[in-house]
């Protein structure tokens with residue numbers, strides 16, 4: 311259960327990234343990318359909306375790789391969104 315006083319939060323759906331910074335675990339050989347189950351991610355977004363979260367920072371890995379899977383769910387709620395992209399994916403379809 312998400313607490314009621316959270317107004318801003320970060321949300322990571324997948325650790326997959328299209329670049330490999332030296333300091334990041336994503337650059338390690340044999341690194342196994344983790345992706346949340348889609349129904350679970352959708353439920354968390356609904357829980358955040360129910361808890362009056364107003365702003366979400368989409369981060370962890372490259373958020374644009376899988377943003378299309380969750381975009382419809384984001385649009386159902388009045389969130390302000392910050393997308394921390396590495397600029398190597400096409401954001402035009404989300405604008």
Ligand code: SF4
Pocket residue numbers: 327328329330331334335336337370371372396
């Ligand atoms: S951009 Fe971020 S997630 Fe991707 S490799 Fe660099 S530090 Fe890791």
